[in-house]
Amino acid sequence: MLKSSSTLRYAVLSVVVLLAIIAYTVYWFALAGKIERGIAAWAEARRAEGMVVKYDTLEVTGFPLRVQPQAANVHITAPGQHPMWGWRSALLTGNILPYNLNHIVFNAPQPQEISLQINGSPREQYVLAPQSAFASVALKQDMADRLDVDIRDGTLRGGNIKTGALTFERAQLHLRAGADGAPQGLHNPALFDISLKLENMDYPGFAGSALGPHLSHMAATASIEGTWPAEKGAAGVRQWRDAGGVAQIRAMELDWGPLKLKAAGTLALDDKDRMIGSLTSKLAVYEGLIKGLQDAGQLKKDEAGAARIGLGIIAIASGGKDGELSLPLVLQDGEMFVGPLRIAKLKPLF
Numbered sequence: 001m002l003k004s005s006s007t008l009r010y011a012v013l014s015v016v017v018l019l020a021i022i023a024y025t026v027y028w029f030a031l032a033g034k035i036e037r038g039i040a041a042w043a044e045a046r047r048a049e050g051m052v053v054k055y056d057t058l059e060v061t062g063f064p065l066r067v068q069p070q071a072a073n074v075h076i077t078a079p080g081q082h083p084m085w086g087w088r089s090a091l092l093t094g095n096i097l098p099y100n101l102n103h104i105v106f107n108a109p110q111p112q113e114i115s116l117q118i119n120g121s122p123r124e125q126y127v128l129a130p131q132s133a134f135a136s137v138a139l140k141q142d143m144a145d146r147l148d149v150d151i152r153d154g155t156l157r158g159g160n161i162k163t164g165a166l167t168f169e170r171a172q173l174h175l176r177a178g179a180d181g182a183p184q185g186l187h188n189p190a191l192f193d194i195s196l197k198l199e200n201m202d203y204p205g206f207a208g209s210a211l212g213p214h215l216s217h218m219a220a221t222a223s224i225e226g227t228w229p230a231e232k233g234a235a236g237v238r239q240w241r242d243a244g245g246v247a248q249i250r251a252m253e254l255d256w257g258p259l260k261l262k263a264a265g266t267l268a269l270d271d272k273d274r275m276i277g278s279l280t281s282k283l284a285v286y287e288g289l290i291k292g293l294q295d296a297g298q299l300k301k302d303e304a305g306a307a308r309i310g311l312g313i314i315a316i317a318s319g320g321k322d323g324e325l326s327l328p329l330v331l332q333d334g335e336m337f338v339g340p341l342r343i344a345k346l347k348p349l350f
Contacts, residue, residue: 024064031098032060032067039069049232050079052086067096077115084233084350086115102139109133116159118350124159140177149173163205172197178223190223191245210289210296210343212257220252222267234273234350241269249279258288261338263329273348274334281329283338286311293341310340 036058043053055071062068070093077086089112095105111129118124131153138146149172156166178190201215226245229236247267254261265279283289287308294304311325327339336344 028063028067028098031101032063035067035069035096036060039071046076052077052083055092062095065097067098069094069096078233080233082117083115084117086113088113104137104139106135106137107133108135118348126156126158126161128154128156130154143177145177147173147175161203161205164203166201166203166205168198168202169200170197171199189227190225191228193221193223195219195221208296210257210292210298211259212292214257216255218254218256221250223248223250237269237350238273247277249277252279258285258292259343260284261329265329267331269349270333272334273350274346275331275349277331279329281327281338282324283327284324286325289338289341289343293343298342307341 039058043055046053052075054073054075056073058069058071060067060069070091073088073090074092075086075088077083089108090110091108093107095107097103109130109132111127112133114126114128116124116126128151130151133151133154134149136146136148136150137144151171152169154168154171156168172195174195176193178192196219198215198218201218202213204213206213224245224247226240227243229239229243231239245268249263249265249267252261252263254263261281261283263279263281265277267275267277267279270276290299290304290307290311293299293307294301299307311327325339328337330337331346334346335342336346
């Protein structure tokens with residue numbers, strides 16, 4: 001009797017497990033089909049907006065642990081007769097867990113072709129060859145709520161990179177949707193928050209510049225404030241600017257050759273699409289920056305001497321330690337100044 005009861009329990013359990021496997025298999029294939037149709041519908045919607053969205057083949061694999069759509073020879077461009085940007089990759093893979101459909105991880109491990117056309121200038125073609133390139137998208141009510149991009153050991157060639165190649169150890173981008181709502185006091189609502197980080201960038205073409213060919217570290221966090229424009233692309237950015245849009249720079253750090261800088265403040269765009277704004281900054285070891293500017297021909301000998309004296313007086317007055325001092329960082333009329341030092345010329349973004 002006991003043996004018969006035990007056999008029955010095992011038989012029932014086996015049937016339950018088998019039914020669960022069958023049910024999960026049906027669910028997975030139904031989900032895979034839904035995702036494949038969703039990708040096709042998304043592509044059609046973007047084409048209707050004027051974008052180019054092409055791929056040669058699309059298949060969904062990954063059974064049983066994940067749903068993995070994989071597209072070959074993907075080509076996407078911005079809308080318009082002369083699109084601002086384009087992107088092409090031989091392979092793009094997505095990974096979705098069957099129990100969490102609101103998180104998608106994309107992987108583009110092969111070299112990627114990137115095209116840019118800024119302010120009516122000739123189209124620039126770049127090739128990015130990363131060791132790894134991932135993008136994570138979190139959805140909320142079927143809309144992107146968070147985007148994280150992580151590229152490691154990248155090599156960038158082409159376009160305006162005329163001397164060798166630009167390489168970097170790691171580049172990261174993080175975007176978060178801002179809170180909806182009306183302006184708070186004097187501030188516009190935040191459209192989105194953005195964080196950027198770049199580690200160990202090298203480019204031989206910068207060897208003759210004041211800052212040199214090696215950037216050790218750059219990090220910035222900001223809130224983009226304003227109202228969403230009705231237009232897209234460069235026209236949309238200008239519409240956002242004209243409606244009072246600004247970027248609130250919460251924190252920025254830059255370690256590039258002789259320039260050791262920390263800053264925070266507000267940036268916007270002027271009527272020529274150049275960055276404009278004012279930030280408070282802390283500049284460390286300013287003597288090295290003056291020497292770099294002088295060696296690059298941006299400061300004459302007497303100008304460098306005057307800058308040393310002036311910055312030394314400011315450092316003493318502000319109580320700076322170890323060569324560090326507080327200075328305004330001003331972007332105006334196409335030039336960038338740290339205190340009295342002009343360190344860069346600013347080109348239009350579009």
